[in-house]
């Protein structure tokens with residue numbers, strides 16, 4: 417049986433991806449510090465460990481390693497930039513190194529379209545220039561390079577540059593664009609848009625999980641960087657789509673308030689390469705993302721619960737506010 421290790425597999429994406437891989441018949445183990453708890457089925461073995469503590473022996477026997485760990489948004493990266501560069505830039509390089517050393521045949525890295533930074537308004541593909549000037553984007557790109565440059569015959573590396581991921585996961589987040597708009601529309605009857613003209617590629621968490629599954633299944637000779645998104649939207653468009661879906665479901669009126677604030681990210685991407693090489697076919701648009709949250713609305717309780725906001729949990733973890741040079745490091 418093909419054996420997979422999902423590093424950071426207890427997070428928002430991992431809590432959808434890992435059960436999906438299990439259903440496909442893979443043997444799946446998770447290593448995760450459980451910063452946001454454990455929301456995985458009991459049938460999935462979860463080892464609570466820092467990925468930096470894994471060596472060649474720990475990784476022996478895995479056919480493929482999927483990396484979903486690190487600091488997963490801008491507020492976390494800006495809270496402790498030094499720790500961010502360690503977790504997002506050094507850790508993927510280290511784990512890819514250990515995976516290759518242990519004889520794995522593929523390493524799959526959760527990259528981000530954030531690496532495109534503030535672009536001119538044209539469609540960016542994987543050959544387009546990547547320049548970003550903020551800690552999260554810089555570190556995700558460095559992590560991608562650190563993993564990609566280790567590919568060789570017999571060791572494939574695939575980096576999936578995901579658009580912003582949205583929709584329901586058993587480990588829920590309301591700090592992602594569609595999810596945050598759903599929260600304010602459903603609870604306050606309004607959506608605040610800081611800059612309606614900014615472009616963002618979006619993807620449902622079920623589709624991004626499928627993209628990772630396609631990467632696992634891809635021909636062993638395939639390595640490379642792939643953009644994965646459902647489509648590109650302006651933030652103003654996203655607000656209107658969420659407004660329509662929420663009004664249709666709840667019957668009331670949702671207002672959209674426009675503010676004209678500057679943003680440091682603006683990008684739209686082409687996903688043709690993932691479609692052609694990996695067979696990636698996203699299915700879920702914004703209305704389906706919103707619908708997935710309505711289906712679980714009662715189970716969420718208060719949508720303002722700090723558990724749904726990565727930065728709120730992260731800044732309270734032991735060591736999260738310390739410099740790595742002074743021994744800080746966010747162990748548990």
Ligand SMILES: NC(=O)c1ccc[n+]([C@@H]2O[C@H](COP(=O)([O-])OP(=O)(O)OC[C@H]3O[C@@H](n4cnc5c(N)ncnc54)[C@H](O)[C@@H]3O)[C@@H](O)[C@H]2O)c1
Pocket residue numbers: 423424425426427428429430447448449450451452465466467468483484485486487488489503507526527528529577578579580581582587592726
């Ligand atoms: N969610 C998005 O919109 C999005 C978009 C593009 C890229 N990504 C990337 O995808 C990956 C997963 O995102 P997510 O939304 O599921 O994040 P998440 O924050 O929900 O999950 C990350 C998980 O990694 C674990 N972790 C972090 N560092 C660890 C370490 N050193 N050792 C062991 N476990 C560790 C955490 O406990 C957590 O469970 C991240 O690398 C993120 O940068 C996410």
